[in-house]
Amino acid sequence: MTTATPALPTPIGIIGCGNIFPAYLKTLARCRRIRIVAIADANAELAASRAAEHGLTTLSIADLLASEAQIILNLTPPQAHHAVGMQVLNAGKHFFTEKPLAATFEQGQELVKLARAKGLRVGCAPDTFLGAAGQTLRALVDGGTVGQIRHGTAQFMNHGPDHWHPNPAFFYQPGGGPLHDVGVYYLTHLVNHFGPVAKLRSTSHVTHTERRVPFGPREGEVLPVGVPTHVVTQLDFASGPQIVLTSSFDVWAHTHTPMELYGDDGTLLGADPNQFGGTVKHNRQTGAFERAAGGRPYATNSRGIGLIDMALAIQEDRPHRCSAEMALHVLEVMDRALDAGRTGRSVTLKTRCERPAPLTSKLF
Ligand SMILES: NC(=O)c1ccc[n+]([C@@H]2O[C@H](COP(=O)([O-])OP(=O)(O)OC[C@H]3O[C@@H](n4cnc5c(N)ncnc54)[C@H](O)[C@@H]3O)[C@@H](O)[C@H]2O)c1
Incomplete structure (x- = not known):
């Protein structure tokens, strides 16, 4: 043998x-x-x-x-x-x-x-959609747990990276901002669940034209703001669902769930797409929410598994999950969402991508 x-x-x-x-x-x-x-x-x-x-x-x-x-x-x-x-x-x-x-x-x-x-x-990156919570939600979507998903919300809102990052200037320039910096996690998870976005509309605001660094070696420094800091985007997925994504660096506190997906027979509640683990719940019609079964790998911080998946994909001659096509599509969605916020017009996306293969077991 x-x-x-x-x-x-x-x-x-x-x-x-x-x-x-x-x-x-x-x-x-x-x-x-x-x-x-x-x-x-x-x-x-x-x-x-x-x-x-x-x-x-x-x-x-x-x-x-x-x-x-x-x-x-x-x-x-x-x-x-x-x-x-x-x-x-x-x-x-x-x-x-x-x-x-x-x-x-x-x-x-x-x-x-x-x-x-x-x-x-x-x-x-992001590779958080390969984590336990993202893959649990994907399995519930694919398994038709709440029937066909028609609508939903995804909410990323906080008061920006000024309170934790030692050098927050880049977050307020093109390529940064709440949508490109953190909304990107929510979008990538949604594309993992539903495939590409076909069309979008947006509103966007540069709420404050400068930010003052509140702590650390750069305390008191005034940062110019070159990107919208509150963006609300209506995403029409080619596969059908319409999801509203809010991305904001202007909100001190809120009580929204990070992701809610509304189907014909019930609702799915997702965990924070910026994390690998977290609680995923579902209900049917007027029933109570139940916690989805756990036990999937990568429930704690595993930043880097997307790179490992790519290295192993090269070794095994298979597609890698954090693909160039998906990242380019997500980038097009984010850039065009800012355009749509400026012009008030809806935009049809040019790029498409395949959904990555689900991750059902440990990579290594
Ligand atoms: N900090 C986080 O928690 C976090 C989380 C998720 C993703 N990210 C992403 O990781 C990336 C880096 O973020 P960070 O927070 O580590 O930034 P950082 O500013 O702390 O570190 C970036 C490093 O890159 C170096 N650098 C800059 N330009 C370079 C160049 N042209 N060639 C070589 N080195 C160069 C800088 O000297 C610096 O040491 C960003 O894309 C960010 O969106 C950061």
């Missing part, structure tokens, strides 16, 4: 060692089917201190791009995603990036076009 030789661990490089870096490292360190070759950052001092802390090697960006790494994970701010991605793809490496795919749809299109021309893969 012959047994297949397991693929060697995929060598991975990381560019960007800021705030989100430790969360990724925690997940990546658990997977033996990948290995981290080296890390790099425009701030070489920061890269060196992260490398020392985690027992990793640091390289210049040029040396990392010339290294044996097959995939580069990009953890830079959205405004740098396009430039870093073009460099990575031109160096012949697969590219997995934090969200959004790029600061604009046009930049995202360029990245995907270059990847296709070079036969390389592009993957993109």
